[in-house]
Amino acid sequence: MSEELTGTDSTTSTATGLNGSQPDVSSGALDAEALTIAGRTLRSRLLLGTGGFPSLELMAASIAASGSELVTVALRRIDPAARGSLIDVLADAGVQLLPNTAGCRTARDAVLTAKLAREAFATDWIKLEVIGDEDTLLPDAPELLRAAEELVDEGFVVLPYTTDDPVLARRLVDVGCPAVMPLGSPIGSGMGIRNPYNISLIREAVSVPIVLDAGVGTASDAAIAMELGCDAVMAASAISRAQDPVRMARAMRHALQAGRLARTAGRIPRRRYATASTPDAGLPDFD
Amino acid sequence: MIVVNGENVDLRSGETVAGVLDRLGLPPDARGVAVAVDGEVVPRAGWETFALAQDARVEVLTAMQGG
Numbered sequence: 594m595s596e597e598l599t600g601t602d603s604t605t606s607t608a609t610g611l612n613g614s615q616p617d618v619s620s621g622a623l624d625a626e627a628l629t630i631a632g633r634t635l636r637s638r639l640l641l642g643t644g645g646f647p648s649l650e651l652m653a654a655s656i657a658a659s660g661s662e663l664v665t666v667a668l669r670r671i672d673p674a675a676r677g678s679l680i681d682v683l684a685d686a687g688v689q690l691l692p693n694t695a696g697c698r699t700a701r702d703a704v705l706t707a708k709l710a711r712e713a714f715a716t717d718w719i720k721l722e723v724i725g726d727e728d729t730l731l732p733d734a735p736e737l738l739r740a741a742e743e744l745v746d747e748g749f750v751v752l753p754y755t756t757d758d759p760v761l762a763r764r765l766v767d768v769g770c771p772a773v774m775p776l777g778s779p780i781g782s783g784m785g786i787r788n789p790y791n792i793s794l795i796r797e798a799v800s801v802p803i804v805l806d807a808g809v810g811t812a813s814d815a816a817i818a819m820e821l822g823c824d825a826v827m828a829a830s831a832i833s834r835a836q837d838p839v840r841m842a843r844a845m846r847h848a849l850q851a852g853r854l855a856r857t858a859g860r861i862p863r864r865r866y867a868t869a870s871t872p873d874a875g876l877p878d879f880d
Numbered sequence: 881m882i883v884v885n886g887e888n889v890d891l892r893s894g895e896t897v898a899g900v901l902d903r904l905g906l907p908p909d910a911r912g913v914a915v916a917v918d919g920e921v922v923p924r925a926g927w928e929t930f931a932l933a934q935d936a937r938v939e940v941l942t943a944m945q946g947g
């Protein structure tokens with residue numbers, strides 16, 4: 594782990610970071626740089642939430658533009674009068690489903706919802722959400738940990754939506770979560786990563802993949818997440834509620850690649866004062 | 881009387897989970913659907929045989945767009 598805090602502020606990025614002579618940084622190579630979680634390989638490091646899209650058509654077009662292979666769905670009472678099947682559209686898109694436990698307030702409800710999702714979608718992957726506060730939708734840490742432990746014991750692949758607390762992240766990994774999904778800021782707030790220092794600490798605290806979840810508002814937030822050492826980014830409202838969701842999906846895809854490139858390129862340290870990039874040697878004397 | 885997704889409906893004699901799905905217009909092999917009765921999962925394989933008792937609370941769930 595570098596001693597420098599990495600890329601917490603996009604305005605301080607530098608034009609000297611990329612060395613054009615380095616091999617294998619073409620976008621093709623980047624796309625091929627897969628992420629593996631619990632034995633499943635994902636070529637895209639963008640996880641997409643399906644909530645908030647004005648239509649299934651826009652959702653499908655945004656999924657295609659994003660390149661995402663793993664998308665979240667919620668479980669709700671069936672509406673026999675509902676038109677169009679979300680499941681069919683997602684099947685046509687060729688993506689894998691990541692059911693969530695959105696709306697659950699207790700470990701008990703989250704565990705039951707996960708089991709129902711496993712029945713409905715024939716997957717043992719679950720994005721575990723246990724919410725503890727109505728206004729901020731922040732996770733309820735004790736309930737989250739309890740539910741994670743129980744679901745891991747039941748054979749689930751548990752991806753927990755968690756606070757940006759490195760200790761809680763480590764505890765979740767200790768009970769068997771193969772990845773953690775810390776928030777950048779409250780769900781749907783679009784406020785980006787409010788505490789980049791904590792995300793860096795989580796990077797140091799756990800060796801499993803980190804998926805930055807919640808708070809992403811625009812492409813630079815996703816780039817910062819990757820620069821901080823996250824392995825993937827989850828975006829929902831940032832894309833689905835953008836004025837042009839397809840365009841924002843593309844922006845996110847590029848931002849993830851840019852952020853990951855910058856992370857692996859190794860940024861320059863921050864300094865309080867200027868450091869000239871042009872040497873003084875050979876400076877003319879005009880006096 | 882049973883409760884299906886929050887609505888009171890009369891319980892038919894010998895009605896199973898599959899019967900409730902039929903009422904909702906769903907085929908017995910409905911894709912992307914899960915059922916809980918009184919807070920317990922009823923696996924797909926049990927839909928045809930799981931007989932509902934009076935006052936059973938049935939939740940029939942499916943995929944919805946969500947973060």
